[in-house]
Amino acid sequence: DTGVSQNPRHKITKRGQNVTFRCDPISEHNRLYWYRQTLGQGPEFLTYFQNEAQLEKSRLLSDRFSAERPKGSFSTLEIQRTEQGDSAMYLCASSFSITEAFFGQGTRLTVV
Amino acid sequence: TQLLEQSPQFLSIQEGENLTVYCNSSSVFSSLQWYRQEPGEGPVLLVTVVTGGEVKKLKRLTFQFGDARKDSSLHITAAQPGDTGLYLCAGVRAGGTSYGKLTFGQGTILTVHP
Numbered sequence: 582d583t584g585v586s587q588n589p590r591h592k593i594t595k596r597g598q599n600v601t602f603r604c605d606p607i608s609e610h611n612r613l614y615w616y617r618q619t620l621g622q623g624p625e626f627l628t629y630f631q632n633e634a635q636l637e638k639s640r641l642l643s644d645r646f647s648a649e650r651p652k653g654s655f656s657t658l659e660i661q662r663t664e665q666g667d668s669a670m671y672l673c674a675s676s677f678s679i680t681e682a683f684f685g686q687g688t689r690l691t692v693v
Numbered sequence: 694t695q696l697l698e699q700s701p702q703f704l705s706i707q708e709g710e711n712l713t714v715y716c717n718s719s720s721v722f723s724s725l726q727w728y729r730q731e732p733g734e735g736p737v738l739l740v741t742v743v744t745g746g747e748v749k750k751l752k753r754l755t756f757q758f759g760d761a762r763k764d765s766s767l768h769i770t771a772a773q774p775g776d777t778g779l780y781l782c783a784g785v786r787a788g789g790t791s792y793g794k795l796t797f798g799q800g801t802i803l804t805v806h807p
Contacts, residue, residue: 585735612793623699623781623797624736637792672735679785679793680724680743684735 585685587673593691594663601659602688606675613656614682615648616672617641624672630656663692696720699782699798706772707806714767714801716782723787725758725765726795730779762787772805779803 586605594600606613611632616624627646629637632653642648645663650656660667670689674682698717706712716725724743728736740749742758742765749756753776755768765782779802783795 587735614794616795621799623697623783623800624795625797626794629792629794631792637790637794674735674795676793680741681726681738682793682795683738684728687733687735689733 585673585675585683587671587685587688589688590686591689591691593693596665596692597662599659599661600663600690601657602671602673602690604656604658604673604675604685605654606656606673607683610675610677610683611653612676612679612682613650614674614676615656615658616674618670618672618687619668627658660690663690665692668692696786696796697782697784697798699801701801702799703802703804705804705806708773709771710805712769712772712803714780714782714803715764716766716798717764718784719763721762721787722784723762725762725782725784727756727765727767728781728783730781730800732779736781769803772803774805774807777803777805
């Protein structure tokens with residue numbers, strides 16, 4: 582296991598389309614986080630899973646966003662009816678403790 | 694306003710110079726992490742500090758956590774072009790949930806010229 586893996590790396594979609602991103606965390610990590618990063622800014626928290634339970638969601642996560650982590654393994658983040666403002670880097674991180682988080686390479690979403 | 698204020702936002706220096714990046718807050722953090730991020734990639738964890746007053750060294754990089762756990766600094770000695778990148782501080786707020794949610798600073802873009 583070489584780290585957190587995210588797919589796809591890049592996604593270009595037309596406004597109004599739905600997109601889904603996948604995150605495969607480090608295998609022994611029970612904590613999984615999604616963040617969003619726009620150009621020139623630090624990442625912002627979106628949501629947190631402990632095993633399969635989604636325990637926290639940010640106000641940034643509108644009703645067009647949904648995240649799942651079935652069986653506490655990989656996670657998916659879906660955005661419905663994409664808008665241009667959704668264009669960003671979507672980052673997944675996993676951890677075993679609250680003091681260290683390891684990030685994937687991210688999925689760059691461009692909505693045209 | 695940002696919960697974690699990083700300064701400076703941009704730093705352009707010559708190879709061999711020293712530099713310090715600051716990360717300040719009015720809030721207390723139970724831990725603070727420093728990351729380095731390359732364009733188009735995810736952040737890579739450099740270090741975690743958890744104890745007030747703690748100092749950690751990683752080759753030419755020295756990290757400090759303030760005594761009150763409200764601030765941190767990253768000092769690079771004899772910077773090299775390979776140090777170029779975006780440096781991010783991120784903390785887990787004390788007294789909140791134990792989920793490990795990170796609050797990030799805006800980042801410092803460092804450019805080291807040969």
